[in-house]
Amino acid sequence: MITCLGDLFFPEVGVAMVTLLRRLGVTVEFPQGQTCCGMPLFNSGYHHDAAVVAARTVGLFSGAEHVVVPSGSCAWMVKSEYPGLLKDDPALKAAAEALAKKTYELSQFLVDVLGVTDVESSFRGKVAYHDSCHLLRGLGESRAPRTLLRGVKGCELVELPGSDECCGFGGSFSVRLPEVSTAVLDKKLASAEGTGADCLVACDAGCLMQMGGGLTRRGSRVRAVHLAQILAPSEHA
Amino acid sequence: MSDESLRTPFPQRAHAALEDAHLQEALGIATTRFIGLRKESFAGFPEGEALRDRARAIKEGTLQQLDRHLERLADNIERLGGHVHWAATGEEARDIVLRLCRDKGVRMAVKSKSMATEEIELNDALEAAGVKPVETDLGEYIIQLAHEKPSHIIAPAIHKTKGQVADLFSKELGGSFEADPEVLTAVARKELRQKFLDADMGITGANFAVAETGTIVLVTNEGNGRMVTSLPRIHVAVMGMEKVIPTMTDLMVFLAILARSATGQKLSSYTTLVRGPRQPGETEGPEELHLILMDNGRTRQIAGTLREALYCLRCGACLNVCPVYRQIGGHAYGYTYPGPIGILLTAMLKGAASVKDLAHASSLCGACKDVCPVRIDIPRMLVDLREQLEREKIAPWPERMTFRLARRIMTSPALFRLGASLCRVAQRPFVRNGRVRGLPLFFGKWTRTRDLPPIASRTFSERWPELDNSKDLQRP
Numbered sequence: 021m022i023t024c025l026g027d028l029f030f031p032e033v034g035v036a037m038v039t040l041l042r043r044l045g046v047t048v049e050f051p052q053g054q055t056c057c058g059m060p061l062f063n064s065g066y067h068h069d070a071a072v073v074a075a076r077t078v079g080l081f082s083g084a085e086h087v088v089v090p091s092g093s094c095a096w097m098v099k100s101e102y103p104g105l106l107k108d109d110p111a112l113k114a115a116a117e118a119l120a121k122k123t124y125e126l127s128q129f130l131v132d133v134l135g136v137t138d139v140e141s142s143f144r145g146k147v148a149y150h151d152s153c154h155l156l157r158g159l160g161e162s163r164a165p166r167t168l169l170r171g172v173k174g175c176e177l178v179e180l181p182g183s184d185e186c187c188g189f190g191g192s193f194s195v196r197l198p199e200v201s202t203a204v205l206d207k208k209l210a211s212a213e214g215t216g217a218d219c220l221v222a223c224d225a226g227c228l229m230q231m232g233g234g235l236t237r238r239g240s241r242v243r244a245v246h247l248a249q250i251l252a253p254s255e256h257a
Numbered sequence: 258m259s260d261e262s263l264r265t266p267f268p269q270r271a272h273a274a275l276e277d278a279h280l281q282e283a284l285g286i287a288t289t290r291f292i293g294l295r296k297e298s299f300a301g302f303p304e305g306e307a308l309r310d311r312a313r314a315i316k317e318g319t320l321q322q323l324d325r326h327l328e329r330l331a332d333n334i335e336r337l338g339g340h341v342h343w344a345a346t347g348e349e350a351r352d353i354v355l356r357l358c359r360d361k362g363v364r365m366a367v368k369s370k371s372m373a374t375e376e377i378e379l380n381d382a383l384e385a386a387g388v389k390p391v392e393t394d395l396g397e398y399i400i401q402l403a404h405e406k407p408s409h410i411i412a413p414a415i416h417k418t419k420g421q422v423a424d425l426f427s428k429e430l431g432g433s434f435e436a437d438p439e440v441l442t443a444v445a446r447k448e449l450r451q452k453f454l455d456a457d458m459g460i461t462g463a464n465f466a467v468a469e470t471g472t473i474v475l476v477t478n479e480g481n482g483r484m485v486t487s488l489p490r491i492h493v494a495v496m497g498m499e500k501v502i503p504t505m506t507d508l509m510v511f512l513a514i515l516a517r518s519a520t521g522q523k524l525s526s527y528t529t530l531v532r533g534p535r536q537p538g539e540t541e542g543p544e545e546l547h548l549i550l551m552d553n554g555r556t557r558q559i560a561g562t563l564r565e566a567l568y569c570l571r572c573g574a575c576l577n578v579c580p581v582y583r584q585i586g587g588h589a590y591g592y593t594y595p596g597p598i599g600i601l602l603t604a605m606l607k608g609a610a611s612v613k614d615l616a617h618a619s620s621l622c623g624a625c626k627d628v629c630p631v632r633i634d635i636p637r638m639l640v641d642l643r644e645q646l647e648r649e650k651i652a653p654w655p656e657r658m659t660f661r662l663a664r665r666i667m668t669s670p671a672l673f674r675l676g677a678s679l680c681r682v683a684q685r686p687f688v689r690n691g692r693v694r695g696l697p698l699f700f701g702k703w704t705r706t707r708d709l710p711p712i713a714s715r716t717f718s719e720r721w722p723e724l725d726n727s728k729d730l731q732r733p
Contacts, residue, residue, distance in 0.1 A: 027717045028677055029710040034717035038724055050721045053670040061660055063621060065643030065652070069664035076668050157623035186580045190620025195702040197618065200271050202706040204580040233707030236692050
């Protein structure tokens with residue numbers, strides 16, 4: 021599942037994910053017609069509209085064995101909110117529950133389903149990992165991405181102070197209250213720059229848009245990259 | 258906060274807070290300290306997680322039979338010689354206090370820290386009625402001198418640096434005091450000592466009230482609560498109805514997690530248990546005890562979307578970790594209760610329409626839910642509040658139109674592709690060095706402070722056919 025921000029702004033992340041999964045022996049399919057998981061609608065209170073989007077997405081993925089998303093917040097949306105949004109239609113609700121059960125954020129899929137901790141890749145540089153809110157607190161995952169990063173040859177993982185604090189994105193929050201959003205971001209970026217890392221790694225397109233946008237604006241030497249780009253660096257650079 | 262300041266739209270109030278260097282300094286230090294203390298405290302307390310679950314269950318169970326617990330509490334307080342007053346609204350609660358002041362000839366009242374009395378703006382009402390209210394909690398004392406309102410649930414003067422407090426004391430109390438917390442505390446202590454002795458009435462809130470024993474419980478750190486409840490001849494406690502708990506055993510559960518969540522202490526310095534007024538043969542305590550049980554919008558939420566907000570212990574932990582609160586402080590919210598829980602409590606007290614902007618003052622990061630001692634799902638309720646604003650058409654119509662359009666695009670791959678193509682053309686004049694900058698209108702809200710990646714020349718969907726056809730090339 022490649023959701024809107026990944027599709028439009030970060031296609032290279034999707035390509036890296038496909039490359040990586042294939043290297044690990046996974047057959048990858050991409051159901052055409054995907055758009056957005058509906059989270060922006062849901063978070064702003066447009067639950068009826070979000071349900072329409074959810075119903076459509078559930079149908080697209082009915083044939084898959086596993087569904088892998090390179091974005092923690094979209095995975096959370098599917099897993100935590102789809103069944104509730106579609107609760108009024110028993111058939112849809114059952115389909116949503118089935119989808120919720122087989123949907124994984126990329127790092128969780130690699131570690132928990134494939135049982136892989138070393139993807140046999142190499143990356144020269146120092147990286148700091150940012151815990152995306154929905155992956156960390158929504159899906160309870162902080163270890164899988166770090167485990168995978170530690171397995172990358174040449175990659176030095178440094179701990180980011182306040183790694184569990186929000187980057188200030190929050191979807192429409194970032195444009196409803198741009199100044200507050202940026203103030204939160206600035207704190208995160210100062211912390212990242214303080215680690216001396218070359219890359220600030222995250223597992224969420226939203227965080228990457230926010231942090232990447234802040235880093236290039238301030239002319240930082242730190243780059244915001246997706247975990248998949250470190251794990252499958254051939255497509256990146 | 259006055260209605261005057263609420264006339265400034267929330268984004269502007271937030272802007273002013275971001276520009277306030279003193280506020281930024283004070284907030285940054287204090288919230289970081291609180292976060293660290295809380296984390297450390299729970300790290301060394303393995304049973305804490307189970308106690309949090311237990312506390313949540315007690316709150317839920319109590320709400321299910323709130324009327325029964327409140328009646329039992331009232332019966333027990335009256336049996337001990339106290340008086341119980343029922344107030345449906347904040348106004349009624351205020352009037353009860355004013356009537357007591359009038360009937361008993363009260364000229365001065367000392368107060369310990371209480372959000373319930375802030376909620377009903379009791380100090381203003383007392384002053385208007387010719388009764389002098391004196392705040393005796395150090396933080397409250399500071400903001401009363403400064404003619405301000407609390408900006409944090411447990412640390413009312415969190416927005417002030419010690420330098421500002423020294424300047425304030427020097428100006429208001431006459432003298433020249435250095436910016437040393439110990440010196441300033443000694444100054445306040447000296448000022449307040451005589452007030453305790455002179456006051457006719459002591460006014461408090463209540464952290465808990467135990468139904469089975471009729472015990473009013475105050476959790477404080479300065480000992481002022483104890484003086485307020487024992488020195489004046491009348492003690493009045495103003496309490497939200499949801500603060501009742503069934504038993505003393507339940508109290509132990511809450512005490513074990515409250516101070517840890519608030520300040521990282523195992524227990525606060527003082528836990529004051531008040532059981533009735535002075536009994537025959539006793540030498541201390543007030544002659545009269547009055548408990549005001551206030552509804553003010555609470556009970557209608559027992560069956561409402563904000564039900565869980567009635568679990569709140571007022572520890573302030575969610576404020577300390579909230580990225581928004583940490584940037585803008587409490588005053589920018591504009592109401593008595595700031596921070597994530599404050600948005601919910603404001604909606605409870607004043608209706609959903611009053612938080613139509615504040616409901617969006619959260620990135621939904623979930624840090625609040627994580628630290629809440631009773632695990633209130635604040636992000637979920639914020640989303641539900643937003644849903645209510647949309648359903649009741651309180652959300653502005655351009656926003657509603659935009660999201661309707663977004664839904665159309667999200668459910669039509671053709672429109673989605675068309676939109677992407679149009680944006681790709683439209684973004685051209687704004688792309689510099691592979692980054693989108695300086696977008697006009699609404700989009701400027703992003704690009705004023707951040708770059709935007711351009712929409713890819715070929716999106717993932719557009720690249721897929723060739724990825725799909727070149728599986729072999731993708732293999733190493």
